[in-house]
Amino acid sequence: MRRLFALTLALAAVASPARAATLATWDRPDQHVAAQAGLLHVLDDGDFHGDRPLTGGQLRQARDALAARLAVPPVNLGGLGPRVSVAAFDRALVRQLGLADVAAAVQDQARRRGLHPPARFGTEVVARQLGLRFNHPWPQGERLELDPWDAITRAEAAYSLARVAQFGGWEVQAARDTLARFVLPRYTAAQRHALRIAVSRIGMPYIWGGETDGASAGQVHGGYDCSGFAWRVFKLSGLPAGRRIRGRTAAQQAGEIRRSQRIRPSAVRPGDLLFFGPGRFWQKSTERRVVHEAIAMSGDFAIQSSGQGVYVSPLFEGWLHDEFTWARRIL
DSSP states (O other), X not given: OHHHHHHHHHHHHTSOHHHHSOTTTTTHHHHHHHHHTTSXXXXXXXXXXXXXXXXXXXXXXXXXXXXXXXXXXXXXXXXXXXXXXXXXHXXXXXXXXXXXHHHHHHHHHHHHTTOOOOTTHHXXXXXXXXXXXXXXXXXXXXXXXOOTTSBOBHHHHHHHHHHHHXXXXXXXXXXXXXXXXXXXXXXXXXXXXXXXXXXXXXXXXXXXXXXXXXXXXXXXXXXXXXXXXXXXXXXXXXXXXXXXXXXXXXXXXXXXXXXXXXXXXXXXXXXXXXEESSSOTTSOOOGGGOOEEEEESSSSEEEEEETTEEEEEESSSHHHHHTEEEEEOOO
16 A cells, blocks of 8 residues: 555656646645655545545544654543544644643633634644645645645645654753743733734644635635735734835835834834844844844743744744844734
């Protein structure tokens, strides 16, 4: 059966580009890794069938295999239906990787600060910190995106399981260490109102040019790009801040303030618009060098739409730290 799957994989590698990004085959290498690792097997006919929904039984088998691989007991998944949502799958992986306490702490912080986080918030923050989700490339791939409540396909599950199979032994502890610093301050009413809207979108996909929850003209799937997410949050808020944002792109929004109003990273407050690019704050940078945008949740964390969809990222390490350009006070 596995030899047949390997042959199918080889044939897929020489398939025409127009047929490459299909629901079933977009991640054939990851499907192979997941199958070879014993985490998600091919089906009885020898094919992986990446387009089919992952079943509850298949998730339990993946859990058992991952538990054996990690030499830990399998976690209780509770009642599972015939299909498994993206959020439920992410929750299962986070728990089996031993990070349920981290997810619970993240969830509790958001709840205590009045952000009304959806039940998936903590586990989605952890899962995306681990890099378990995939951004389908624009334009053809975006029709393959899934919302957190959608049934996860076997192909999407294989992507996540392949990432876990390829972990080098440090990723879980690194996520734990990073998210141990997820401590939110007390918010003003305006900050809390805007961040509630942002947090409610956790796990929605990154869509190039996206600015709505659902498909719309020129947008094949609901979701957001980086500036579309910030733009939408403040437009939906009904706050005066929404009227002060006139531009749609990150560069336009960054350029709507005077140089003297640019905020340093050490002075960031919740609700600030954060801009990123190759020009650093202390350099004579212009908005033309701004390529990314996020919304501050604290001085240490931001919520953004990027390669992991809508997720929470640290400001004290990684790309957001290295490429911080300036912030804009909007509240």
